[in-house]
Amino acid sequence: MAEETLLVGRGLTKRYGGVTALEGVDFELRAGEILGLVGPNGAGKTTLVDLISGAQAATTGELVLRGSKLTGPASRRARAGLARTFQYPQLALELSVRDNLLLGWAARRHASLWQMIVGAAAGALRPRVPADQAAVRTLAEELGIEGLDRAAGDLTLGEQRLVEVGRALGQDPLVLLLDEPFAGSDARGVTGIAEVIHTVQRRGHAVILVDHNVDLVARLVDRVMLLDRGRVVFDGDPRECLASPQMQSVYFGSDADTDTDSGAGSPETQAEVEDVRS
Amino acid sequence: MTDLQLWLSAMEMGCFFGMLALAYHLIYVGAGFFNFAIGPYAMMGGLCTSWLVITYDLGVWPAAAIGVAATIALAAATELGVVRPVQKRGGGELPALVAVAAVLFAIQQFAGYLFGYPTLPGQSLASFAPVPVGDITVQPSSLLLIVVAVLTFVATAAWIRFSRTGRLLRAVGDSNQAAALLGLPVNRIRLIAFVVAGFVAALAGLLFAPKAGVNSLSGLHWSLSGFLAVVVGGTGSVWAPLLGGMLLGLVEVFLPYYFGGQSHVYGMLLIALLFFAFKPQGLFVRKVRA
């Protein structure tokens, strides 16, 4: 699948005072690709997602999205085509699931200062745009989200994650960054999220999937990048990664027993993922 | 007015603001938020005392004791009756902010209802003769304010450093949750912080009242001054509030002297903007432990 290069990162580095969270990370993401980002806690996965999405500024390094430099605050990068979810779901807990899902569309129409001003006037005159409502309903159906009138705060963690992923999909991103989307998900949530990943792939766009559960990620992705203490120690085929010496040393130390299971994740969850893949 | 008198005046203001800031500081350390009702506490201490003396011909000392006790009760009630239940409900700092705003407003109205709205003269606890210093004489109430302020800071510093409760206060302040997990008596420590803060604020109001009198609405301005002092000073050490208070005292006294009228209000706004924008952590920052 030699396709167009979508997103390139070069020499991404993040330091907090004397602590280096990420050191010279290079990567390339092609259209239609699903890249898994794995590594133990504190390896720098979320930091990398933050640097790409613009939630944090990189100390050095650059990002190029479809040939043009990706800079500035998160909002500008979102408009350029990035969407993300968060390790701890960021939903408006008092708002309904419907309104949380709507954010993707709503935000797109309030990007510039002028749009924000006009949007306020338009909103007061015409609060419910039928096209938006229909789009949200379709999205919810695709993801298997029910009870759109529930407050987001009443959802389980897994349901919240699913809503957040749906919201990100509503932005129709070129690159979708998912930060540990499966943590706390039940089988249905996993199916829904896997569905989203494939939808993005079918559109010819790309996904970066972060998880510390390597087995689970390996089943979903085309390529995997293994991070350890802020550096990329492996970049390539998921199956090769699982068997690689780097993998062994990162997760179990150099002299560990190689038979140990390499990640958590319930058997049912993994079976579910197998289903989705087939 | 001579220069010396201005400096003395600034020092009095500074000591007063410093004590208010210390009260803020204690609650901030113990409970992690800024209690905007500090100003009304001080007003309560001053106004209640004056009212008792004027209306019931009570002696200054018993009146002051009642005033301070009433303020401490208010502070404890703020924590037990309002802040704790509201914070327990969660939702970030906005609910707590609105809650203390309501407390501030309620205390003002309560004081106005109880003690009346006119300004009452402050009652001086000191009865010795004015002390000549250079070409001016220092009023006993001024001297008392400055001495008590310094003593209060010394005592608080010693309390936090040497007593078990004081050390617990710092431990609880670092992280309420972590402290609770460790089994520290978080709720009791928080309550103690409120009580001590109430005491300090009441003392400050009581001692400052002779300077310009006190009325039920004095509290809001005092709240803002104290808050500004604690922000300027920073929460890095017990002494930082005093420094912040002194700086504000200078602004409050010298700006109107040189630029007239209301210039100190503009000065305060300017300081607030500068500090909040560029140095929100204040002049003295406690090093974050990694």
Place this chain on the structure above:
Amino acid sequence: MTTTISRPTVSSDRWDPRRIPGGGGLALGVAVAALILVWVGSDGYRQTLVISAATYALIALGMYVPYLMAGSLSMAYSAYAGIGGYAVGLISARTGLPLVVAWIAGPIVAALVAVVLGMVTRRLSGFFLAAVTLLFGMAFTAFLIDAESVSGGSGGLGNLRPLNLLGWTPSHYHVVVGSAVVVCVIAFLLDRLRLSPWGVVVRTMRDAPRAVEAAGVRVPVLNIVALALGAMIAAVGGGLFTYAAGSITPDTFTLNIVFLAIFMPLIGGAGTPWGAVAGAVIAVELTLNFPAVQTSGTLLLAVGVLVIMLVAPKGVVGYADKLRTRLWALLRKERDRG
């Protein structure tokens, strides 16, 4: 897994007047306003009460947008109302321009001031924002007193011209009715705005600003737009009051009003802008028109706010809504049984 998720064609929602967004609130609001206007009649004092309530309501509605939708408590609203008031005063006393211009210029100036203040304080939130904006309100009052040549100093501006709309001069009663109408219209529009995509983005900003930023909206900019909108509404209220009172001084809009405006939505209910209106009516009733408690009305209000905050966090409107839901459920059960 065969369908693609794309924006589908519009499905037609059946038109149903009961489902006009914000319609229910409007119906109730207009009904109550009409009752109040009937109660007022030609009683001069009651008319003043309505003007006061409308002014409080507009200031509270102005604060509703940044405070309860976007979650940032700016307390400079006494200044914004003051700007609206002084616009009326200045245009009436110092220019020959038609007075209507004041209601355009005032809100615009207030919005501009809010934008500047919002930009300076864009990194502040919570206690810090509250303190700076309170100080700004104080400094604004000080400025009004100092700038005697412009604002008339502490004496303010008086003897204002009556409004002249194409030759028609409204009577005092017309102004009273007009203020009620303005409040209802603005509350209705804000209620709709709350439900709109704009409202969704702004309300998400309160709990999850990172999500809004990650969705492509610059949070500080939208926050400033919300502040400006609020300032405009408060300025309308200030202009209205000044016109009805015929004069304005630096003490017309005090910090007390700002505190009351924070509490009004809590009393009435933070869920909808109508809660702020209900809160304003209750506040005026308690502080100005309750002979038995007149002096202690504000105290009663303050205590009431504390109690409501602790016992019924959703306020009067929220409580009524809960009652209504229960009543419906009960009626439905009866019907099913019958």
